[in-house]
Amino acid sequence: xxxxxxxxxxxxxxxxxxxxxxxxxxxxxxxxxxxxxxxxxxxxxxxxxxxxxxxxxxxxxxxxxxxxxxxxxxxxxxxxxxxxxxxxxxxxxxxxxxxxxxxxxxxxxxxxxxxxxxxxxxxxxxxxxxxxxxxxxxxxxxxxxxxxxxxxxxxxxxxxxxxxxxxxxxxxxxxxxxxxxxxxxxxxxxxxxxxxxxxxxxxxxxxxxxxxxxxxxxxxxxxxxxxxxxxxxxxxxxxxxxxxxxxxxxxxxxxxxxxxxxxxxxxxxxxxxxxxxxxxxxxxxxxxxxxxxxxxxxxxxxxxxxxxxxxxxxxxxxxxxxxxxxxxxxxxxxxxxxxxxxxxxxxxxxxxxxxxxxxxxxxxxxxxxxxxxxxxxxxxxxxxxxxxxxxxxxxxxxxxxxxxxxxxxxxxxxxxxxxxxxxxxxxxxxxxxxxx
Numbered sequence: 001x002x003x004x005x006x007x008x009x010x011x012x013x014x015x016x017x018x019x020x021x022x023x024x025x026x027x028x029x030x031x032x033x034x035x036x037x038x039x040x041x042x043x044x045x046x047x048x049x050x051x052x053x054x055x056x057x058x059x060x061x062x063x064x065x066x067x068x069x070x071x072x073x074x075x076x077x078x079x080x081x082x083x084x085x086x087x088x089x090x091x092x093x094x095x096x097x098x099x100x101x102x103x104x105x106x107x108x109x110x111x112x113x114x115x116x117x118x119x120x121x122x123x124x125x126x127x128x129x130x131x132x133x134x135x136x137x138x139x140x141x142x143x144x145x146x147x148x149x150x151x152x153x154x155x156x157x158x159x160x161x162x163x164x165x166x167x168x169x170x171x172x173x174x175x176x177x178x179x180x181x182x183x184x185x186x187x188x189x190x191x192x193x194x195x196x197x198x199x200x201x202x203x204x205x206x207x208x209x210x211x212x213x214x215x216x217x218x219x220x221x222x223x224x225x226x227x228x229x230x231x232x233x234x235x236x237x238x239x240x241x242x243x244x245x246x247x248x249x250x251x252x253x254x255x256x257x258x259x260x261x262x263x264x265x266x267x268x269x270x271x272x273x274x275x276x277x278x279x280x281x282x283x284x285x286x287x288x289x290x291x292x293x294x295x296x297x298x299x300x301x302x303x304x305x306x307x308x309x310x311x312x313x314x315x316x317x318x319x320x321x322x323x324x325x326x327x328x329x330x331x332x333x334x335x336x337x338x339x340x341x342x343x344x345x346x347x348x349x350x351x352x353x354x355x356x357x358x359x360x361x362x363x364x365x366x367x368x369x370x371x372x373x374x375x376x377x378x379x380x381x382x383x384x385x386x387x388x389x390x391x392x393x394x395x396x397x398x399x400x401x402x403x404x405x406x407x408x409x410x411x412x413x414x415x416x417x418x419x420x421x422x423x424x425x426x427x428x429x430x431x432x433x434x435x436x
Contacts (some may be wrong), residue, residue: 060336062343065103065366068111073364074101077125078350080132083357083370087112087135088349089124098122100137103368116141116149116157125151126172126183127219130303130353134178136171146170148183148197160197163205165190171197172217175224176262176353182217182227192216194229194238209234209243218258218269222303222353226264228257235269235278246278249286259301262353266305268298275310277301277319288325290317296325303353309360316348316360328358332369343367379431382424384408390431398425 067074067090076088086103090111100112100123112135117123123139123146135151141159148160148171162169162185171183181197185205194206194217208215208231215231217238227238233254235246248255252272260267267278273295275287289296293313300309308319309328316328323331329345332338344362351358358369382390384397401409401417409417411424 060332060338060369060371062332062338062340063103063105063368063370064343065109065368067364068101068109074109074366075124075361076103076349076359076366076368078127079352079357079359079368080128081130081352081354081356083352083359083368085128085132086357086359086366086368087125087128087137088359088366098124100125100139102135103366105368105370112151114151114156116159118143122146123149126170127174129174129178130176130222134174136174136181136183138170138183148181148195148203150174150178150181152178160203162186163203166193169195169203173219173227175220176222177224180220180224182220182229184216184229194227194231194236196220196227196238196241204241206238206241207243208232209236209245215243216256218256219260221260221264222262223264226260228260228264228267228269230256235267235271235276235284237264237267237278239264247284248272249274249276249284255284258297258299259350261301261305262303266301268301268308268310270297275308275312275319275325277308279305287319289313290315290325290327299348300350300358302351302355304355307351307355309348309351309358311347314346316345316358316362318348318358328360328369379428380433381411382428383431383433384425386433388433390425390428390433394425398422 065074065076069092071093072090074088074090076086079086084105088101089098090101091098101109102112103109117139121140125135125137128135133152137149138146139149140146145168147162148169150158150160166185166187168186169183171181173182174180179198183195185193185195191214194215195203196206197203206215210232213232215229217227217229220227229236231243235255235257236243237246246257249271255271256269257267258269265280269276275296275298276284277287278284287298290312296310296312298308298310306320310317317325318328318331319325328348329340333340345360346362348358348360355374356372360367382394384394398409398421401407404417405415409421411421
């Protein structure tokens, strides 16, 4: 069976075939240096300029990821924090054979090695943990069918198998610690069924939106509590194994969830020919399209849910609430004066959990953008005593500055500490700012 494929062309009916790219794990990620505050005023953001914190010791860069073999093309599916490792697959032109690859900033492209998958048959890596030490995807362990796998330096390839009534399986996502894997089992008779796998319980099928309804799992939240995908042409969010439909955008008839943030509160994907961002606060929101484009699909979201990447009009995009949807190439040139000559940024497939790296491809060559600024958690501006939590101690600090024309308690920066600042602090109550 061929790997799963997500069709990026303007949406009509989705293909039931899923193409899954391969990834491999890096030995170790370098430590991320401390950040220094830098203000970037982006020209197309107008009055909605955003303040971001940039690693003072790093520069935004873009690397081309070329195939190991000549006449081959590269697809990258995911990237570890810091952008030091990316994973996907290489497709050899004459035969169309897929082989799992990894790319590292130090070693370039290489095949993911290990005993288990049969040589000369397709394999691909779909997702990796933020530290790059666990990878999941699909591979042929027997000639008759492909199965989901989990790979790590200490275990190599682990064949996750499939239930007896199905013929194959494919893994598409995993939790941040690598202990929970999600994907889809395939059957010509029973249809596709989403699964959730753990060491303790093995592979458990997830119910669709109706009895025996087909379903597909595309991703799982970083904490492993929320699975997202599709059932009965509706984007789904599974909590404790129970599916919940996210609905569709106005005027559309279908939707599919393709990525989710760290705690499952933000989901992105496509509804018809339009990209969406769903949140527990605002529901499904249309992200629009790039100028001149007629379609868009959201493929990745940062761990904090604030940054979305994908494709619109066959061009990679980046979206934040303050910027809206903009072409990734334009963003990189305007904000960082990055030289993009020779790079084709057609599709952004994923963004790292920490938001510092984006991977994608164009014209058969992969690319990795590294060193992106990490947006400050807006709620954490209310952590006035900087102890990692917005709590009563911060309220005490704010009240002690009441009426002052300066100081940190002036959260809305209107020149005085007053009730508006108190409202912001209370809205941020309980925010976890340890890793901000």
